[in-house]
Amino acid sequence: MEKVDCIIVGGGLAGLSAAYGLASEGLEVIVIERGDYSGAKNVTGGRLYLSPIRDLYPELWGAAPFERPVTREFITLMGDGPHTTIELASERFATPPYQSYTVLRARLDQWFADQVMEKGGLVITKNRVDQLLLEGSKVVGIRAGEDDIGADVTIIAEGVLGLLASKAGLREEPKPQDHALGYKEVVELPPGVIQDRWHLNENEGAAHLFMGTVTRGLMGGGFIYTNKDSISLGIVVGMQAMRAAPEKIESYTLLDAFKELPQIKPLVSGGTVVEYSAHAIAEGGIAKVPKLFGDGYLLAGDAAGLSLNALVTVRGMDFAIASGYYAARTVIDARARGDFSAAGLAQYEQSLRRSFVLKDLQTAREIPRTIENPRLFTHYPQAVSRLLEQVFTIGPGPAQKLSKTVVDGVRKEFLNVRTLKELYAMRKI
Ligand SMILES: Cc1cc2nc3c(=O)[nH]c(=O)nc-3n(C[C@H](O)[C@H](O)[C@H](O)COP(=O)(O)OP(=O)(O)OC[C@H]3O[C@@H](n4cnc5c(N)ncnc54)[C@H](O)[C@@H]3O)c2cc1C
Structure with missing residues (x-):
């Protein structure tokens, strides 16, 4: 031979x-x-x-x-009603050598x-x-x-x-509990439109992650990455979470539903889908290497x-x-x-x-177990958004002190035994 x-x-x-x-x-x-x-x-x-x-x-x-260096980070926490977007722009990310690129x-x-x-x-x-x-x-x-x-x-x-x-x-052999499933589209958009929608200059890029109702509360999330003249947008959802879901969800429908959300529709509007794919992702961490x-x-x-x-x-x-x-x-x-x-x-x-490969996986060894908690994708995105909604609300009557609104909100959303135990457990990640 x-x-x-x-x-x-x-x-x-x-x-x-x-x-x-x-x-x-x-x-x-x-x-x-x-x-x-x-x-x-x-x-x-x-x-x-x-x-x-x-x-x-x-x-x-x-x-x-490479497509664009990632100079701007967005995370959107989606509750049933309000949603919160955190946008991080940093000189460090916008200065070469860039730490990451969209591809x-x-x-x-x-x-x-x-x-x-x-x-x-x-x-x-x-x-x-x-x-x-x-x-x-x-x-x-x-x-x-x-x-x-x-x-x-x-x-x-x-x-x-x-x-x-x-x-x-x-x-x-691969097991569902150690894997997630991802669905993704590449949607063409003019560079100028991409820059306007994600507040970018030319040759700057954004990573935009979504957590919460976007996966109907199942472990996972949504993403958008800006390329030169397209965006990559998709949904990732844990296979085990999907199997255990009380109502049967055809996972591929999540991507269409994602694109139809009022928060996402304007971001994708006018685009042409040029690529569709689905793929498994290993999420077992170092324990499964x-x-x-x-x-x-x-x-x-x-x-x-x-x-x-x-x-x-x-x-x-x-x-x-x-x-x-x-x-x-x-x-x-x-x-x-x-x-x-x-x-x-x-x-x-x-x-x-x-090298960083097994060191980083070892450092993150508790993450796969921690993110199995469905409340990370239900309670927390909603709680943060509800709290901020209160802070920004001016009702018909006299307003209360801002500090009281915050303290009441924190007490209601976070100061209970279950949440405190979960937050304590997160110290390991
Ligand atoms: C939806 C999704 C989002 C992700 N997001 C990110 C991200 O933003 N950043 C990041 O760093 N990682 C991300 N990942 C993970 C990343 O994509 C993978 O870790 C990476 O692609 C692994 O590269 P690989 O070469 O090991 O495997 P692959 O890229 O899968 O390559 C394996 C190759 O083997 C070929 N092959 C398989 N079987 C055979 C065979 N029998 N004979 C011949 N050829 C064969 C396949 O065709 C394929 O080309 C994501 C993954 C998914 C699915």
Whole structure:
């Protein structure tokens, strides 16, 4: 059978990052991607945190097809009646080097695949890997259709469901309680309209998150990210929360309902939908990260459960790129030693533990359990909005002191045993 140094299953950001690192060092690397092109099947909300990964491939990012740097943050808390939007504009976010950018994967991943090819790596698209080839517990290559290809190391970067890896017994099968489902549209709008609607200057971007009735109180939220001449808008909802919901909800209807909300409609008005996608998201946190390496293989990106929903920040792309980078470094070092056994590849997990990837997931280890609390998506967004509504209300009679309004509101909404216990539990996140 034909044999190369490294085969990579999946041409998303994790796979391409590994391939770029390997090809840059002259290793023979093949990426096999089932989509028509890299980026065709890849879904993200839309914001890549560049700060954590800027130094990994410093030569790359200056020419990357990013959309807009995120210079303005919006969070909207939606209750049944009033809703509250917090808008944060900060000099720090608006000054280069920017900490994060909005991205469109169809552009970013294709560009990344081109960079891999320029370095001499091979990205084969429209091909699905059907099976990992095993000799005992060792992964020795892959089968794609009629073709078997051998490799010293196989990097499994097949994305969130990890079907090949779980079929080969290298990780657990995906479970609903560890995943959310995302629905997303890309809606074209003129740049000037985008800038007006989110208070931006040219070459500035916004991230706008929504919590509360937007998911009918289920764990999850809505998002809008501004691109150059489009917006990415979507809804994410926990699979388990959906299953446990008292009334059956067809999750895909949430996105249409979101767009029809009076708060959202004017933001989307006049736009043309040019892309629709749906995708799972790993939300199990570090407790659900599988064994990351073994004889002849490494797991990277979503296939390794490396993503983090911390409510106000959603991350996965930076973890995917970083894990690909460390996977490549590991294979390069293993090759120098001629040892592709589990022991020879153990450096991968050590590198991830030393890096922000497993450190951040460890720091956020309590978040997945904490955000299971449905009141975060029902009581709290409503309570904040109701309290502020009182503060801004002038009724027909004489007004009471502002401090009394606030104290009464806080007492009513937050000073009860249940809420205080929940707020106390949140100290761990
Ligand atoms: C709705 C939504 C919103 C998100 N928002 C954000 C965000 O704002 N910021 C952020 O950082 N992260 C976000 N994420 C997470 C982020 O998108 C992922 O963590 C990231 O895409 C993981 O990259 P990856 O390369 O590991 O996986 P993927 O991008 O899924 O790539 C896996 C690739 O493997 C290919 N593949 C799978 N099986 C096979 C096979 N058998 N043979 C060949 N090819 C195969 C697939 O076609 C795919 O191209 C979001 C995710 C979703 C779904």
